[in-house]
Amino acid sequence: MLILLANSQYVTSQTNTFQLKRSPNINFSFNSVNDYISGVTFYGAMELNITAASNWELKVGAVTNVIDEWNNVVNYSSGGVEPSVSILELRFRNSNNTSLLSGFVPLSDISAPLIVIGDGSGGAGDIPCPGLGTNMPGSYTTSPGCYSFDVDLRIVPGMPATGIKGGVYQLTIEFLLMEVL
Amino acid sequence: MVFVNCDFKFTFVRTQIQTFKFKIMVKVFKGLMLALALMMYTGAIQAQTLLSDEEYAYVTMDLRGILDLTMTTDPQVSFTFATIQEYMNGITKFNATKLEVDATVAWDLFAYASTDNWTQVQAYSTTGTNVLPAEILEIQSSVENTTAATDDFDSFVSLKGLANSGVALGVPTADTQFLSGMKGLASAAGDAEAPGTAYGNPSTHQFRLHHRLKPGVPAEFGNSTVALGGVGEFAMAGYYYLEIVYSLVEDL
Numbered sequence: 001m002l003i004l005l006a007n008s009q010y011v012t013s014q015t016n017t018f019q020l021k022r023s024p025n026i027n028f029s030f031n032s033v034n035d036y037i038s039g040v041t042f043y044g045a046m047e048l049n050i051t052a053a054s055n056w057e058l059k060v061g062a063v064t065n066v067i068d069e070w071n072n073v074v075n076y077s078s079g080g081v082e083p084s085v086s087i088l089e090l091r092f093r094n095s096n097n098t099s100l101l102s103g104f105v106p107l108s109d110i111s112a113p114l115i116v117i118g119d120g121s122g123g124a125g126d127i128p129c130p131g132l133g134t135n136m137p138g139s140y141t142t143s144p145g146c147y148s149f150d151v152d153l154r155i156v157p158g159m160p161a162t163g164i165k166g167g168v169y170q171l172t173i174e175f176l177l178m179e180v181l
Numbered sequence: 182m183v184f185v186n187c188d189f190k191f192t193f194v195r196t197q198i199q200t201f202k203f204k205i206m207v208k209v210f211k212g213l214m215l216a217l218a219l220m221m222y223t224g225a226i227q228a229q230t231l232l233s234d235e236e237y238a239y240v241t242m243d244l245r246g247i248l249d250l251t252m253t254t255d256p257q258v259s260f261t262f263a264t265i266q267e268y269m270n271g272i273t274k275f276n277a278t279k280l281e282v283d284a285t286v287a288w289d290l291f292a293y294a295s296t297d298n299w300t301q302v303q304a305y306s307t308t309g310t311n312v313l314p315a316e317i318l319e320i321q322s323s324v325e326n327t328t329a330a331t332d333d334f335d336s337f338v339s340l341k342g343l344a345n346s347g348v349a350l351g352v353p354t355a356d357t358q359f360l361s362g363m364k365g366l367a368s369a370a371g372d373a374e375a376p377g378t379a380y381g382n383p384s385t386h387q388f389r390l391h392h393r394l395k396p397g398v399p400a401e402f403g404n405s406t407v408a409l410g411g412v413g414e415f416a417m418a419g420y421y422y423l424e425i426v427y428s429l430v431e432d433l
Contacts (some may be wrong), residue, residue, distance in 0.1 A: 020236035029243040033283040033378060036247065046238055063237075070242065077246045079287045079367070079432050080376075088240060155242060163286045163376040166246035173238040 016056045018177045021047035028155050039156030046151040048092075048175060049140040055126065055180035056135055057118025058149075060090065061110030063172040068109050076166030083157070083164055085109065085171055091152040092116050095145035096130035104154050110174050116149070122180040135180065249283040250290070250429035251379070260394050271395025276323075278390040280360075280427060281379035287432040288374050289362030290388070291353050292320070292334070292425060293346035299421040309400070309417035314407035315342035317396075317416075318423060322360050323389035328372035330363035331355055337393055339406040340425065351428060360388055366432055373432035 028040050050056070062085040065071050070083055086106035092099035099116050108114060117135050118124045127133045129146035140147040157164055258277045262268055282290060294315035301311040316339035326333035332341070340358070347354035355364045367373040379386040397403050399415035409416060 017234050018236060020238065024236075024238045025241070026238060027241045027243070029245075031245050031247075033247050033249055033285065036285050037378065048236065073241075076244070077286050077431055079373075083242070083244070088242075151238075153240065157244065157285070159285060159377050159381070161375040161377070164244055166244050166286060169242045169244065171240050173240060175236040175238070176233060177235070178233040 016050070016052040016054060016177050016179045018048055018050040018175070020175065021049060026153055028153075030155075030157060033159075036157045036159055039154055041152060041154040043152050044150045045153045048149040048151060049144075050147040050149075050177060051139040051141070052135075052137050052147070052177075052179075054137055055122075055124075057120065057122065057124070057178045057180055058116040059113035059118075059120070059176040059178070060107070060116060061113035061174055061176070062088070062107050063110050063174050067111065070169035070171050072165075073168040073170055078165075080163035080165035081160075082167075083169065087155055087157060088171070088173075089154045089156075090114070090173075091154070093150045093152065094148055096134070098130065098132060098134040098146050099149065100133050104152070107173070110176075113174075113176065118178075118180065124180070244285075246431060247283065247285040248288060248429050248431060249281075250427060251281045251283075252427070253279045253281060258392055260392075262394075262396060262400075265398060268396045268398045268400060271393055271397075273391060273393040275391045276389045277392040278388075278427075280388040280390070282361075282374075282386045282388075282429060283378045284374075284376050284386075284429070286376055287362075287367055288376070288429055289353070289364075289432055290360040290374070290427065290429050291346075291348075291357045291362075292340065292360055292427050293348050293357060294318075294340055294342045295424040295426050297342035297344050299423045301417070301419050301421050303420040305418035305420070307417075309415045310410050311417045311419060311421075312410065313402070313416055313421060314405060314409070315340055315423055316345070316407040317394060317402040317405040317409075318425075319393040319395070319404055321391045321393075323391075324361065324385060324387070326359055326361055326363075328359070328361075328363040330359040330372075332358040334358060334360055334390070337391070337404075339404065342407070345407070348426075348428075351430075353428070353430070353433065360390075360427075361385070362432065364433065 089104035322334035347356035
């Protein structure tokens, strides 16, 4: 009986969780003019698997030392301007297209995150699977089309007249799953 | 009686055991309640702390500065002077060299001869000098250098030899002839051409270079900024070559 109680309590407490599958380290390399113009895209760079016991929201944003700026590791040149985090674009896909973000969307700082699911304030109401913005309890194991997301990453530097300062840059993408009370 | 006594003793013992069991049950019950309370408390804490979950991905971006200089024409430009008219009027090779620049950073483009003089491969006569300065070759660019560069190719001008160009170990100076840009950082007192592709910026990133040699008679190359030697010196008939260096660099 003690064991049953403990298990029951544990399930109740573990409300919403998710897992990041595949490599969390993504390396973009731009070695040619074509790379700059056409950009580099990693399809299915990550997979987010969600298990929710209550309504939920999903947000994403960049974590850097300076808001909206990549962390510069190495400089290759003295000219040009350092890139903004918005140069990195994300796209969330699943078979039911439940993400509220359509197509590739520029990344923003975690202080003003992108809202993948929900309205950012917990007032989205109940949206069952497979609706756009599905946010009700469920699991990727039984409904992968609503609770699992493939995340594509893309960077298209282009050839801005100001030039981009060559170098190695880093940032962290934070995916935030929140329970809606 | 003995039996009764025995039964009494047994009953007494059983009663003691039951009492002992009851005490144990009370302790177990207390333990259960304590454990339950602890689990509920722990669960409450977990329920509060697991309101959100985070995952992190780490992205690295390696932005290499790209400078691509492409010569779309035959790199060998040949001049043959076989008539007096050709000596007198010279020979001009329009669009002899076409250059295209693709760059992701601000850039400068300059040109110079890799030697001070032409290299004689074969002599056709014994008179005249075989020391022909690089400057006898004149070059004009189709693209005007809009910077304040001291030397450019906006009109037919003598191509500077290595020493006169001031280029040392590939690094230009204010004396270097610039097709585009100039010595000095654009962010300081200098200037440079903006990043871009040749395809997208044909008026600034595509160069057509006209080459001209005008020996004259005698072959003194009067347009050259460097004389052939002494007064009345003329070029020895022969076969010569000169190597021209076109250098694309990030804004210097």
